[in-house]
Amino acid sequence: MLHLKNPSLHQDACLINGAWRKAASNAHIVVHNPANGALVGHVPDLSASEVREAVDAAQAAFGPWSRKAAKERSALLRRWFDLIIANADDLAALMTAEQGKPLAEAKGEVVYAASFIEWFAEEGKRVYGDVIPAPTTDKRLIVLKQPVGVTAAITPWNFPAAMITRKAAPALAAGCVMIIKPAEQTPLTALALGVLAQEAGIPAGVIQVVTGDAREVGGVLTGSDVVRKLSFTGSTEVGRILMSQCAPTIKRLSLELGGNAPFIVFDDADLEAAVEGAIASKYRNAGQTCVCANRFYVQSSIYDAFAARLAERVKQLPVGVGTEPGVLIGPLIDEDAIAKVKAHVADAVEKGATIALGGKMHALGGTFYEPTVLTGVTSDMRVAREETFGPVAPLFRFETEEEAIFLANNTEFGLAAYFFTENARRAWRVAEGLEYGMVGHNTGLISNEVAPFGGVKQSGIGREGSKYGIEEYLEIKYLCSAVG
Numbered sequence: 001m002l003h004l005k006n007p008s009l010h011q012d013a014c015l016i017n018g019a020w021r022k023a024a025s026n027a028h029i030v031v032h033n034p035a036n037g038a039l040v041g042h043v044p045d046l047s048a049s050e051v052r053e054a055v056d057a058a059q060a061a062f063g064p065w066s067r068k069a070a071k072e073r074s075a076l077l078r079r080w081f082d083l084i085i086a087n088a089d090d091l092a093a094l095m096t097a098e099q100g101k102p103l104a105e106a107k108g109e110v111v112y113a114a115s116f117i118e119w120f121a122e123e124g125k126r127v128y129g130d131v132i133p134a135p136t137t138d139k140r141l142i143v144l145k146q147p148v149g150v151t152a153a154i155t156p157w158n159f160p161a162a163m164i165t166r167k168a169a170p171a172l173a174a175g176c177v178m179i180i181k182p183a184e185q186t187p188l189t190a191l192a193l194g195v196l197a198q199e200a201g202i203p204a205g206v207i208q209v210v211t212g213d214a215r216e217v218g219g220v221l222t223g224s225d226v227v228r229k230l231s232f233t234g235s236t237e238v239g240r241i242l243m244s245q246c247a248p249t250i251k252r253l254s255l256e257l258g259g260n261a262p263f264i265v266f267d268d269a270d271l272e273a274a275v276e277g278a279i280a281s282k283y284r285n286a287g288q289t290c291v292c293a294n295r296f297y298v299q300s301s302i303y304d305a306f307a308a309r310l311a312e313r314v315k316q317l318p319v320g321v322g323t324e325p326g327v328l329i330g331p332l333i334d335e336d337a338i339a340k341v342k343a344h345v346a347d348a349v350e351k352g353a354t355i356a357l358g359g360k361m362h363a364l365g366g367t368f369y370e371p372t373v374l375t376g377v378t379s380d381m382r383v384a385r386e387e388t389f390g391p392v393a394p395l396f397r398f399e400t401e402e403e404a405i406f407l408a409n410n411t412e413f414g415l416a417a418y419f420f421t422e423n424a425r426r427a428w429r430v431a432e433g434l435e436y437g438m439v440g441h442n443t444g445l446i447s448n449e450v451a452p453f454g455g456v457k458q459s460g461i462g463r464e465g466s467k468y469g470i471e472e473y474l475e476i477k478y479l480c481s482a483v484g
């Protein structure tokens with residue numbers, strides 16, 4: 001049983017037009033704790049017509065919200081930020097219960113999630129237009145920035161809070177309104193954020209949270225011509241479907257999709273720093289982030305030393321239920337996730353890889369998998385091409401810088417890449433040669449609210465966070481005024 005200081009955060013209804021609503025049919029979706037399968041709660045399985053009510057409410061809310069002064073929207077967002085920070089312990093407890101990540105990591109995510117609201121509350125006040133010198137004296141040319149309108153977000157289970165605020169905060173700051181559909185595994189954190197948004201005084205219809213069957217809800221949101229933009233974080237496969245569903249109404253899109261992040265360790269790297277960077281990048285959220293290192297390319301002359309040290313350090317990572325003190329690796333989200341990890345490891349071993357550490361289910365069973373290091377990994381293995389989304393570090397060997405860059409880029413994905421070298425000239429060559437939206441040099445952690453997050457190739461479209469993130473929610477209007 002989950003005990004929260006503020007029990008109102010544990011919602012079993014959706015936020016539609018300022019009211020907390022269950023499905024008229026009483027249908028609901030059950031939320032389980034991935035650590036033990038226990039019931040955590042349930043949320044409405046809304047019908048398409050109930051989701052359409054949210055779209056109508058958003059349409060009605062857009063005008064008044066967009067006409068508020070940016071400073072007034074900013075103050076409301078700031079209040080939302082303050083409430084999230086004040087309720088961080090409860091939000092983290094909810095998150096750990098439904099998502100599984102260790103409590104300290106969940107609290108870290110709550111603070112990270114809040115940081116987007118704080119940042120965009122400020123950025124909203126800095127949406128500047130332009131005055132363009134006209135080619136003739138009788139005209140004045142002005143560029144106005146205006147909110148896109150009604151927007152929708154479809155978000156994943158791996159970051160139940162941050163993937164919502166990274167979308168909602170710039171949307172609201174820009175003057176847009178947003179309907180959010182969280183993942184079915186982690187809707188409770190999303191609803192709790194809705195409770196706090198309402199408490200902050202954000203008006204009815206400006207932010208709404210709907211839960212239900214993904215295809216049905218997604219169908220309404222993508223099919224509506226009232227919804228002018230969709231922001232999605234999740235798999236590339238679903239991103240493709242949503243992109244095609246948005247085509248008939250020519251919606252604006254932000255897509256933050258799958259990755260296959262390379263992590264390159266050159267022989268001139270600080271080995272200890274590279275090992276720590278590898279742990280931070282690979283084992284965060286038990287390997288379930290789109291920016292997690294997925295392929296380790298290690299230069300031949302240091303391969304054995306790096307593998308041995310990495311295995312030694314990974315062995316020290318405590319695995320367990322996220323509420324237990326000191327745990328760093330929680331369970332995977334569900335049976336499908338475990339099946340994928342097992343299949344990737346089995347495929348690698350069958351094709352000649354060696355298990356240096358782990359490589360099997362953890363003694364806790366369920367969806368706990370041992371943090372794993374594989375050596376002797378080659379390009380014909382599934383781990384080279386597919387995102388494992390689990391705590392498995394496959395180590396490939398390379399000889400030259402050119403080869404490392406070629407191998408790193410040899411994928412349809414292009415989200416995050418990492419490399420370790422102490423050589424400044426090489427650092428520039430490699431950073432520029434990597435076909436990725438984000439590159440970490442001598443670090444395994446790159447995410448924060450002030451930097452542009454996003455990918456190239458089939459990892460997505462658009463950027464979130466940073467001064468660029470708000471542009472995704474703004475339209476440019478050109479005004480030509482004849483004065484002569």
Ligand SMILES: NC(=O)C1=CN([C@@H]2O[C@H](COP(=O)(O)OP(=O)(O)OC[C@H]3O[C@@H](n4cnc5c(N)ncnc54)[C@H](OP(=O)(O)O)[C@@H]3O)[C@@H](O)[C@H]2O)C=CC1
Nearest residue numbers: 155156182183184214215218234235238257258290387389
């Ligand atoms: N880029 C990233 O951050 C993420 C990448 N992934 C990758 O995707 C793999 C699968 O994870 P999974 O959770 O299935 O990711 P999905 O892409 O299936 O889910 C992400 C979100 O999309 C929704 N969704 C799924 N199908 C549709 C649809 N047809 N129409 C509208 N919305 C839809 C989901 O809803 P619902 O939960 O209700 O089904 C969820 O809210 C992972 O193993 C990982 O490789 C996963 C999560 C995040």
Ligand SMILES: O=C(O)CCCC(=O)O
Nearest residue numbers: 158159233289290291447
């Ligand atoms: O996996 C994801 O899509 C969430 C991104 C995590 C981060 O912001 O670093």
